[in-house]
Amino acid sequence: MTRFGTWLRAEPDGIYCPPGDFWIDPGQPRPRALITHGHADHARSGHGTVIATAETLAIMATRYGPQPGGKAVAYGQPIRVGEVRVCFYPAGHVLGSAQILLEYAGERIVVSGDYKRTPDPTCPPFVPVPCDVFITEATFALPVFHHPPAEKEIAKLLDARASAPERCVLVGAYALGKAQRLIALLRAAGYERPVYLHGALTQLTRLYEALGVRLGDVQPMAGLPKAALKGEIILCPPSALADRWSRRLPDPITAMASGWMRLRQRARQKNVELPLILSDHADWGELTATIAELAPAEVWVTHGREEALVHWCQQKGIPARALLLHGREDEED
Numbered sequence: 001m002t003r004f005g006t007w008l009r010a011e012p013d014g015i016y017c018p019p020g021d022f023w024i025d026p027g028q029p030r031p032r033a034l035i036t037h038g039h040a041d042h043a044r045s046g047h048g049t050v051i052a053t054a055e056t057l058a059i060m061a062t063r064y065g066p067q068p069g070g071k072a073v074a075y076g077q078p079i080r081v082g083e084v085r086v087c088f089y090p091a092g093h094v095l096g097s098a099q100i101l102l103e104y105a106g107e108r109i110v111v112s113g114d115y116k117r118t119p120d121p122t123c124p125p126f127v128p129v130p131c132d133v134f135i136t137e138a139t140f141a142l143p144v145f146h147h148p149p150a151e152k153e154i155a156k157l158l159d160a161r162a163s164a165p166e167r168c169v170l171v172g173a174y175a176l177g178k179a180q181r182l183i184a185l186l187r188a189a190g191y192e193r194p195v196y197l198h199g200a201l202t203q204l205t206r207l208y209e210a211l212g213v214r215l216g217d218v219q220p221m222a223g224l225p226k227a228a229l230k231g232e233i234i235l236c237p238p239s240a241l242a243d244r245w246s247r248r249l250p251d252p253i254t255a256m257a258s259g260w261m262r263l264r265q266r267a268r269q270k271n272v273e274l275p276l277i278l279s280d281h282a283d284w285g286e287l288t289a290t291i292a293e294l295a296p297a298e299v300w301v302t303h304g305r306e307e308a309l310v311h312w313c314q315q316k317g318i319p320a321r322a323l324l325l326h327g328r329e330d331e332e333d
């Protein structure tokens with residue numbers, strides 16, 4: 001029943017484009033890969049040629065070491081890959097994140113990668129790109145997922161800090177994107193004290209700063225005495241929230257910044273005292289509003305809860321189908 005995109009193949013570990021002889025976000029090493037952004041489930045190491053934004057290439061180099069096959073593309077500058085015209089556009093997800101427009105056989109297909117529509121001070125906003133087929137992510141594609149305004153969640157964090165001067169606030173945040181956005185949002189809210197980082201967050205945070213994202217006074221917490229951290233905000237990877245490492249902190253209020261914090265059960269499971277609903281993915285409202293705005297001839301849904309969004313599209317008269325790619329659980333949310 002698919003009328004468009006017969007020149008694109010959804011394989012278990014990525015999308016393959018025969019006329020361009022390239023893969024998009026492949027899960028295993030490939031001779032030629034187009035990478036939407038630096039999260040580990042999209043950007044693997046070991047490809048031959050890697051075509052991505054300069055920021056994504058820098059993120060990959062930080063995580064995996066030098067990328068000799070890297071070819072940087074600028075947003076909005078079309079290139080030709082094989083017989084296909086390719087252009088990257090901002091996805092508003094994390095620094096360097098891109099949607100990829102593919103043009104071939106008179107058709108336009110947009111691969112969104114991961115995206116959000118909420119403004120983010122650490123990366124350029126999502127650009128709606130008219131297309132015949134919109135391939136959308138579906139991480140939070142259920143009506144229950146509604147992300148509140150980020151400012152509201154930041155206010156909760158600052159209130160918790162102010163109400164417990166003898167404690168500290170320890171916030172679990174993903175190392176790429178979430179941690180830096182959280183710091184930038186704190187600055188936008190007028191918070192000027194140093195923000196302290198677990199060692200696992202320092203490299204990517206330094207890279208963001210080197211790429212021009214201003215984050216103010218950010219310091220490693222290693223080596224500081226417990227008493228010096230009273231009343232401070234400390235960021236760590238989510239995995240460090242529960243481990244012994246946090247015992248060196250003064251009675252931490254444990255917080256977690258994630259779209260999953262919308263689910264109280266998740267917060268309880270992870271022993272999170274202060275759930276902060278802060279996501280770098282579109283929520284249900286953003287996903288459906290984006291599809292309505294783009295009005296594509298077809299929608300292909302991947303990367304999450306496909307069924308509800310496919311159903312929504314069909315109700316609106318837009319042909320839609322789920323692309324079942326395996327191993328796509330996001331490292332980040």
Ligand SMILES: [Zn+2]
Nearest residue numbers: 039093114332
């Ligand atoms: Zn992502």
Ligand SMILES: [Zn+2]
Nearest residue numbers: 039041114330
């Ligand atoms: Zn993803």
